[in-house]
Amino acid sequence: xxxxxxxxxxxxxxxxxxxxxxxxxxxxxxxxxxxxxxxxxxxxxxxxxxxxxxxxxxxxxxxxxxxxxxxxxxxxxxxxxxxxxxxxxxxxxxxxxxxxxxxxxxxxxxxxxxxxxxxxxxxxxxxxxxxxxxxxxxxxxxxxxxxxxxxxxxxxxxxxxxxxxxxxxxxxxxxxxxxxxxxxxxxxxxxxxxxxxxxxxxxxxxxxxxxxxxxxxxxxxxxxxxxxxxxxxxxxxxxxxxxxxxxxxxxxxxxxxxxxxxxxxxxxxxxx
Numbered sequence: 001x002x003x004x005x006x007x008x009x010x011x012x013x014x015x016x017x018x019x020x021x022x023x024x025x026x027x028x029x030x031x032x033x034x035x036x037x038x039x040x041x042x043x044x045x046x047x048x049x050x051x052x053x054x055x056x057x058x059x060x061x062x063x064x065x066x067x068x069x070x071x072x073x074x075x076x077x078x079x080x081x082x083x084x085x086x087x088x089x090x091x092x093x094x095x096x097x098x099x100x101x102x103x104x105x106x107x108x109x110x111x112x113x114x115x116x117x118x119x120x121x122x123x124x125x126x127x128x129x130x131x132x133x134x135x136x137x138x139x140x141x142x143x144x145x146x147x148x149x150x151x152x153x154x155x156x157x158x159x160x161x162x163x164x165x166x167x168x169x170x171x172x173x174x175x176x177x178x179x180x181x182x183x184x185x186x187x188x189x190x191x192x193x194x195x196x197x198x199x200x201x202x203x204x205x206x207x208x209x210x211x212x213x214x215x216x217x218x219x220x221x222x223x224x225x226x227x228x229x230x231x232x233x234x235x236x237x238x239x240x241x242x243x244x245x246x247x248x249x250x251x252x253x254x255x256x257x258x259x260x261x262x263x264x265x266x267x268x269x270x271x272x
Contacts, residue, residue, distance in 0.1 A: 061239040061240070062240055066241045066243075072229070083150065083224065092204050095155045095162060096158075096200065098120075098155075099158075099159050103162075103166035104167050106184070106187075116159070120156045120160050123159075128153045129221065132146060132223050134149075136221055141223070141224065142223070143223065146224055150218065165203075169195040174191050201263075215227065226252075
């Protein structure tokens with residue numbers, strides 16, 4: 001029996017080694033192939049000094065920044081903030097309950113789990129910018145298409161993170177509740193949710209920070225916010241205004257990230 005166990009361990013080790021070899025081989029091929037392809041199609045641009053000349057020329061046109069445009073950014077900033085908050089809220093409301101159907105240890109059946117995971121994968125596969133174009137064409141300009149685009153894309157991301165967190169909970173607590181007659185609902189409410197709550201808040205904050213940055217991008221296609229103001233200045237080649245708007249975006253992103261880090265640190269202290 002001991003000999004059979006040792007042989008199984010050796011067999012598993014060999015499979016693991018071959019698996020890592022395959023992963024590393026594919027990774028190396030992807031890196032080397034992508035590098036060679038990039039050089040092949042873009043070598044003339046790399047070899048030319050025009051790329052640096054054009055870049056420095058545009059940077060020179062941005063200086064000094066025209067901060068007079070800042071007084072017109074009040075409403076766009078509010079729109080960007082509202083867009084990111086509402087998109088994250090929409091994603092949490094939809095993805096959190098669905099994640100229990102996507103996790104192995106809480107799903108009703110494997111068929112439902114695969115369907116929900118497929119929905120999450122589909123929403124992640126479509127970039128926010130493409131969703132934004134679709135919703136702008138559907139509902140018109142404004143922050144609503146931005147909220148819908150960022151929100152539904154975030155459903156795919158948060159749903160994946162929530163489901164993975166659910167699958168990593170301590171099964172002992174689940175079994176303890178079941179042993180005293182607890183139903184699936186009791187297990188979720190009194191065991192799973194308390195264990196994943198801190199991680200879920202952390203994931204949601206990260207997604208809000210991401211949505212705030214992404215909201216400036218979807219604004220470029222008419223979804224409102226400060227991105228819409230940025231593209232307006234770019235279209236008329238007011239590069240000094242562009243620099244000032246980019247500086248404001250940088251400051252706002254730092255503030256949002258700092259606020260999210262403050263909340264996360266309080267959560268960590270509470271768990272400690």
